[in-house]
Amino acid sequence: MTASPEVVVVGAGAAGASVAYELVKRGLTVTMIERDSVASHASGFAYGGLFPTMGAGIPGPVLKHAKRGVSLHKRLAPELEDATGIDVELRAVRSLDLAADEEGFRKLEASLAWQSEEDLEAELLDADGVRSLEPALIGDLAGGLLQRSHFEVDSYKYTLALVTAFERAGGTHRPGDVVGLVRDGERVTGVRLGSGDQVMGGAVVLATGPWAGDARDGESGLPRFPVKPKKGEILRMRFPGRDFVHRVSLGGHYIARKPDGLVWGGSTEEDAGFDDRPSTSARDSIMAGVLALAPALEGAEIVQHTACLRPVSADEMPIVGALPGYDGLFAANGAGKKGILLSPVMGRMVAGSIVGEPGRDPIPDEFAAARFEYA
Ligand SMILES: Cc1cc2nc3c(=O)[nH]c(=O)nc-3n(C[C@H](O)[C@H](O)[C@H](O)COP(=O)(O)OP(=O)(O)OC[C@H]3O[C@@H](n4cnc5c(N)ncnc54)[C@H](O)[C@@H]3O)c2cc1C
Numbered sequence: 001m002t003a004s005p006e007v008v009v010v011g012a013g014a015a016g017a018s019v020a021y022e023l024v025k026r027g028l029t030v031t032m033i034e035r036d037s038v039a040s041h042a043s044g045f046a047y048g049g050l051f052p053t054m055g056a057g058i059p060g061p062v063l064k065h066a067k068r069g070v071s072l073h074k075r076l077a078p079e080l081e082d083a084t085g086i087d088v089e090l091r092a093v094r095s096l097d098l099a100a101d102e103e104g105f106r107k108l109e110a111s112l113a114w115q116s117e118e119d120l121e122a123e124l125l126d127a128d129g130v131r132s133l134e135p136a137l138i139g140d141l142a143g144g145l146l147q148r149s150h151f152e153v154d155s156y157k158y159t160l161a162l163v164t165a166f167e168r169a170g171g172t173h174r175p176g177d178v179v180g181l182v183r184d185g186e187r188v189t190g191v192r193l194g195s196g197d198q199v200m201g202g203a204v205v206l207a208t209g210p211w212a213g214d215a216r217d218g219e220s221g222l223p224r225f226p227v228k229p230k231k232g233e234i235l236r237m238r239f240p241g242r243d244f245v246h247r248v249s250l251g252g253h254y255i256a257r258k259p260d261g262l263v264w265g266g267s268t269e270e271d272a273g274f275d276d277r278p279s280t281s282a283r284d285s286i287m288a289g290v291l292a293l294a295p296a297l298e299g300a301e302i303v304q305h306t307a308c309l310r311p312v313s314a315d316e317m318p319i320v321g322a323l324p325g326y327d328g329l330f331a332a333n334g335a336g337k338k339g340i341l342l343s344p345v346m347g348r349m350v351a352g353s354i355v356g357e358p359g360r361d362p363i364p365d366e367f368a369a370a371r372f373e374y375a
Pocket residue numbers: 010011012013014015016033034035036037038039040041042043044045046047048049050176177178179207208209210211212230231232233234266267268308309310311332333334335336337338339340341342
């Protein structure tokens with residue numbers, strides 16, 4: 001008979017993988033349970049941008065965690081490659097945030113002002129400056145902000161490397177659909193699987209992405225999180241040449257060339273429940289957005305079209321740490337559009353809170369799971 005692990009982590013996306021890896025590094029025995037496969041949802045198909053300059057809570061309470069996320073990714077990439085042989089393709093990205101008119105340009109100026117105060121390097125360019133870097137851009141452009149603080153990873157390889165490093169450090173990964181908790185009064189002592197098995201553990205971490213907000217969870221005995229799925233789609237295109245070595249973005253659309261040479265066009269934001277199938281309407285909307293910026297892409301061949309669900313919390317902040325009313329139950333969820341960037345920070349926060357040694361990464365009030373009630 002195998003001894004029960006000290007911690008059970010549910011979900012092998014970036015959030016669960018990061019928590020599990022941080023826990024085994026702290027010497028705990030950990031079992032990770034995933035019902036599909038590693039990184040088979042948003043964590044495997046995200047753009048993988050590590051952009052500390054944009055998104056919910058930036059500038060604001062998320063900024064310092066986003067900056068910390070970038071520095072932890074820089075440390076993790078070589079550490080994971082040493083442990084697993086997997087190159088997560090961490091690299092600097094030159095992003096060009098574009099402005100179509102004077103009003104947009106003033107927003108870029110305001111962004112440059114606060115970024116300079118935060119030591120985030122950026123440079124304002126006029127329209128000619130932008131076109132000298134990316135000649136394929138046409139249409140009305142007032143200018144752009146060239147970001148020098150942006151990085152990216154391959155989100156699938158990153159999540160896979162975390163799980164592989166976790167296993168090589170002694171962690172156990174097993175398939176299973178978690179359908180409920182095992183409880184002894186307030187104390188959570190394990191999880192129930194759809195197969196009827198139980199996996200007992202001293203603590204349980206739920207890192208189940210948008211599905212944590214599924215109404216059925218409340219009925220099954222799993223707490224229902226204030227988290228909703230926000231669907232996002234991306235097109236990967238073959239377009240030979242040297243255009244789009246800068247990631248260009250305007251009005252919610254972006255174009256970027258990845259290390260394998262494919263040009264990615266994105267993206268969409270849609271409330272579509274748990275439907276994660278690629279749609280023709282999203283494909284058309286992305287193509288309309290990218291063609292308005294760069295008509296040359298008319299000749300691009302679409303080689304892959306992906307759709308997945310971001311886990312977005314009710315206040316758009318991550319949900320981490322101990323759940324109120326459940327002794328021994330923890331969350332790593334709700335990172336929305338920033339779940340790859342913030343995952344190393346969330347992993348350390350949750351692991352630190354389980355072992356009672358938060359170190360440099362205590363859970364801030366605005367991320368604490370205790371700010372919500374769970375049905
Ligand atoms: C189009 C798009 C682009 C994005 N771009 C970026 C980006 O550039 N930068 C960035 O930082 N973030 C980005 N994101 C966001 C990022 O992908 C997510 O925030 C992140 O992947 C969420 O990770 P997660 O582990 O919380 O959830 P998920 O990746 O969804 O993983 C949750 C896992 O839990 C499993 N699970 C659920 N329920 C159960 C159960 N009951 N039993 C067992 N297993 C279960 C699921 O199968 C799944 O594998 C993007 C997202 C999208 C959609």
